[in-house]
Amino acid sequence: MKKLVFCILFYLLASSIAQARSTGCKEGNCDNGYGKWVYTDKTTYEGEWVATKKHGQGTETWPNGYIYKGEFKQSQWNGIGILFFPDGSTYEGEWANGFMNGEGTFTWSDGKQKKGIWKNGSLQE
Amino acid sequence: MEVSKNRFKTLSEPVKQFGGLVGIIILIFITFFVLNNIFGEGDELVAKMKIEEERIAEERKLNKLISSLPSGVLVSFDGTDNFKLSDELYEAVCKATKLIPQRAIMGANFLNFRAHEIYTINGNKIDETFVKWDDEKNKCFAGFVVSGNNVGVDETVKVSGEALSFLSTGIDTRVYFIKNF
Numbered sequence: 001m002k003k004l005v006f007c008i009l010f011y012l013l014a015s016s017i018a019q020a021r022s023t024g025c026k027e028g029n030c031d032n033g034y035g036k037w038v039y040t041d042k043t044t045y046e047g048e049w050v051a052t053k054k055h056g057q058g059t060e061t062w063p064n065g066y067i068y069k070g071e072f073k074q075s076q077w078n079g080i081g082i083l084f085f086p087d088g089s090t091y092e093g094e095w096a097n098g099f100m101n102g103e104g105t106f107t108w109s110d111g112k113q114k115k116g117i118w119k120n121g122s123l124q125e
Numbered sequence: 126m127e128v129s130k131n132r133f134k135t136l137s138e139p140v141k142q143f144g145g146l147v148g149i150i151i152l153i154f155i156t157f158f159v160l161n162n163i164f165g166e167g168d169e170l171v172a173k174m175k176i177e178e179e180r181i182a183e184e185r186k187l188n189k190l191i192s193s194l195p196s197g198v199l200v201s202f203d204g205t206d207n208f209k210l211s212d213e214l215y216e217a218v219c220k221a222t223k224l225i226p227q228r229a230i231m232g233a234n235f236l237n238f239r240a241h242e243i244y245t246i247n248g249n250k251i252d253e254t255f256v257k258w259d260d261e262k263n264k265c266f267a268g269f270v271v272s273g274n275n276v277g278v279d280e281t282v283k284v285s286g287e288a289l290s291f292l293s294t295g296i297d298t299r300v301y302f303i304k305n306f
Contacts, residue, residue: 041228064228064301065198065205065290083235086290086302088204099238106306109204120238 047072070095085109093118187221191298194218198301200290201265207290216258218291219265224299225254226292230269233284233303240282243271252281256288256300267300 028035029049036046047058054060054072061067070081077083077099082092093104100106100118107113117124133141161167194214198207201215210218227249234241244251253270268285286305291298 041226043228062228062232064226064232064292066228066232085232085304086200086205087202087304089304089306099235099241108306109202121236121241122238 187217190214190217191221191293192295194293194298196293196295198290199293199298200302202289208293210291212263215265216263218293218298219256219258219288222256222267222288222291222298222300223254224297225251225256225267225269225303226299226301229267229300229303230284233269233286233305236306237282237284239275239280240271240284243273243275243280243282246275247271247273255285267303268305 023038023040024030026036026038027046030037031049031052033049034047035049036044038044042063043061045054045058045060047054047060048056050056054075056072057070058072059067059069060072060077065084065086067084068077068081069084070077071079073079076097077095078097079095080093081095082090083100084090088109089107091100091104091106093100094102096102099120101120102118103116104118105113105115106123114123136144195208198205199210199214199218200207201210203209230244230251231241234244250271250273251269252272254268256265256267258265265288266285267288268283270281270283272279272281274280284303284305286303288300288302289304290300290302292301
């Protein structure tokens with residue numbers, strides 16, 4: 001019984017150490033400079049950092065296939081950037097506060113396009 | 126009455142015992158018949174049990190199928206390096222999937238700002254998630270419902286779209302991409 005409890009505790013400790021080692025700043029400088037950060041859900045950010053915030057040019061990759069390449073401000077998608085959806089659709093254009101805001105083009109995976117001014121993820125008619 | 130009593134007395138012991146046994150059996154049958162009429166659900170219960178048995182059998186079949194799938198991302202469309210689901214597998218995975226992880230919800234919220242706002246205000250709380258197979262369209266639909274108070278107004282927003290990719294963990298499957306545009 002004692003051996004079993006010890007084994008369980010050892011497994012939990014080992015897995016938490018392994019988890020801690022696989023997340024966080026994996027390459028470069030994630031305080032000020034250029035670095036790669038891996039989150040617990042396997043989301044990654046590789047790009048510029050200012051005062052521990054994602055700031056400047058970078059690429060954020062979600063484990064389910066969303067990829068944002070472009071400008072970040074205060075860790076948010078802000079400025080000019082392109083979002084690749086998992087099915088191949090894209091939005092290329094202006095971003096503010098993590099949403100499509102400003103001029104941009106949405107392209108479906110079949111090539112169909114919607115171009116115009118976007119406000120919080122909606123195309124303004 | 127007296128005559129019947131005398132006739133009974135004249136019967137041999139084995140006949141009396143047999144008669145008693147038959148009487149007890151009849152009494153047991155009557156008792157169960159009465160109790161079944163009072164408390165039993167009869168055909169309705171049998172029908173319910175059949176449905177439950179079918180559900181368990183279907184679940185076992187789906188679990189067996191899921192454990193045979195490769196771990197990782199499963200997609201229903203072409204153009205990626207991920208495991209491409211056949212039409213049959215796509216339907217089976219859809220029917221077996223119940224979970225929608227946070228990134229899939231956040232992805233769907235890109236096209237629904239109101240849902241994003243409520244989701245964020247409520248600390249990423251979801252009221253309800255659903256994954257359904259549409260027999261008419263032959264497609265898998267998934268979505269979620271968020272509700273809460275947004276700037277003094279109680280709002281409920283339902284986000285739904287086609288579930289186009291899944292994550293297979295080896296134990297279960299999760300919706301990975303909801304195409305709501």
